Amino acid sequence: MTRPTISSLLQQSTPERNSLKALSGAPIDQSFGKDGYAYLLEQETKSTGVCTDILKSHVRQDRYYACALQSHKETQVFKSAVWLLDGDGKRDHSFTVDFGSLMGEDKTFTPSSLMEDHEGNLLCLGGVSEAANRLWRFKNTGELDKGFASTGFVDSDQLTAERLTFLFAATLSDGYVIACHTPGFKAVLVALSADGALNPNFGNGGVLDLESHLPGYGAGITSLIATKHAESDRILLLSLRGEGADMFSVLSAINSRGQLDTSFGEGGHFKSENATFYRGLSCSNVSSLVTLCGGHMLADESVQPEIIRLTSNGAPDQVFNKGIPVRFDANAGMWHHMIEHEGRLVGVGSFYNHNRAVRYLADGTLDTTFVSPWGHGSFGATPPNPGFYMDGNSSIAFVPASKRLLVCGDVNVTAQNQVAAVVLALALG
Template structure:
């Protein structure tokens, strides 16, 4: 047995790392490991983590960039780029690393396992960047993406990968067709409410304001929303201060946003009528630094934990103190207070070096699955850990410890489905799908005998490339759908279906 830094143990081909049950109060100073959204690099304070050989000039420059750069939750990837931060070291030569098997593609989905939107064009922005499983229409899915470089779209598909023509008659809504006044070249996020409406946040490039659109289930604007035009300008609620809204979720009749106001993290809640929820925070706005001083970011879309009558807003955060940073999972009440019974005073602080990409909830098993990477000594290692709904490590999953994967990379998506953990990750020059048992062991019935396999193109070869953290599982069809693009003669927005039937 070999022991690595930060309590990582290697047992044969299996790596594990211990997590503390919780940090007392706010976390102590920790090495700053902060992804930079412009470059994909990481800024690390080597004075607090002496074994990381980062020259002082580079460290200072990266830290200054990180101070002014908001977080992102997706990768912007060219076939010749890696999916995560490059290092000066060569990948570790794990036995069998270059002999990975192919993950099976479900050729009964769409066109031999690939759903394409539009025709190929030489523009790297052409991609599907979000997949949303509809709760209102079973076995239907919404896709968010960009075509022709400047045409953001929403598509609704059937379970077999065909466009649903009951949605705007074609299955597609090009957002540039919603208004001839505004300049929409992209949009940030989408969500579905309990009545099947689709909510979209888009940035108008003429003014730089964020608009929230509400579409009916048939794909047409809901003209009862806003000023009888189907949208509202979110900046109005902040007196046009420096506001950025990242992602959002819906709960009953509310829309819950994560974002930043004048570079400080916030949560913001609107009712379905498009007015702030007065009972949340102060006039619908919760300044997170009032709860956790020095908190820098609230990242990604909030998610709703529901057990009986207990409902909590779960978010993941990044805390800074001087040059230190650490990631955490926090639980809040519907009024905007930290749930003091969750973890340690409302927040579970991850171990230093752990970088959270996202998390998923399973209300049936009452488990939170957290995924991403561990950054140590210039190396990214894919990691998963699980919490129960009280914010404590789930003991049945690797005895409450982090599970690390023995190939450099990161897990982009991971969720519980049919009694297994299913997901995918990015590994230097390829993407791999994986399936774990709920005890933390690889499920070797998937792509036997490994439990994981390649499903993307390799290197700069033609084929499918994932370019975001967005995926979903189709339990009845036993498929993992991953968003991205296919590169052949050009770039085409694409979804690929990985078969989980093994």
């Protein structure tokens, strides 16, 4: 499975090293795991691994799911699995999924994202080697749930006459929704009932062709979440669109019947300024505010990190910088993820030669109590040095009790010729 990314935009950024290089680093919480890292797979010489997603459980108190993969450079042995961690980065052995035992010897599974439904089942989206994409469902014991599609999984070539590409998935109150591309690169939503069958009450027999409902032409789906609005499910789809030479981001709201929610934005859509590319999408259960983050390309083709917050009706939040997008004062960067905690926004992004964490107040100003007096700080290694490298496509998670931010990625240990899959904990204070 090809994981969605627009990191190529960063390669067009102006490669200037500005004052950020001299600023303080975001603190690593050394009490988490082993010196700030939770290692997910057995560390082996000549192996290469990466943690591809982290998910805070809403059913298990202070528990976090993480998925990862690892391959050996010489033997080509491939491993992938899902683990359960506590808030201190220790393994909880009450749940483990080993995809190797499920796939057999001739195929492998590359996990890309995790979801948890209202009953506590865990779903994992990813790709099967030389085959279709797959959505698995596991019981909260880690056992494959064969009550889901009779096999415990749904493949992307089972649902329509043409093979779809699964990109993102989200849980609804009575099932699931998957954002897909067709072979012709059209944007499609597929809704499944709780048993894994197509939901006949959504779109056209469970499938919604979005192209006729979206402005311009398609350039890729970048995110998908499901939220609640007026006590009903609302699907939010973030996509990159174009009109002529102009490129922009569009956030679209779809209801549980597969119809555009025209009460959101303008006719069901919020459209960014031209040359703005959002990739991160989240919605707070507390404030109901939607956060979009990514970057804005300037005239010199450098990319400036940007955030905007929207109310539940799709209008810019006037409290957050008076409704105007907040652009970070640095070129050659892009925010990947932002989440709300305690009324503030915290997130991470990639810059020209490093990763950076940031925290904003509700009004859109930097929270200078984080990495004082800046409000932001670098973390991880700078290429090609050994150390931690963030996986920008994965999610982030917040640990309330210890105020840690969990970030997925890998640690390059050059001396041992290995790259280990890890979860890093940043101390938010």
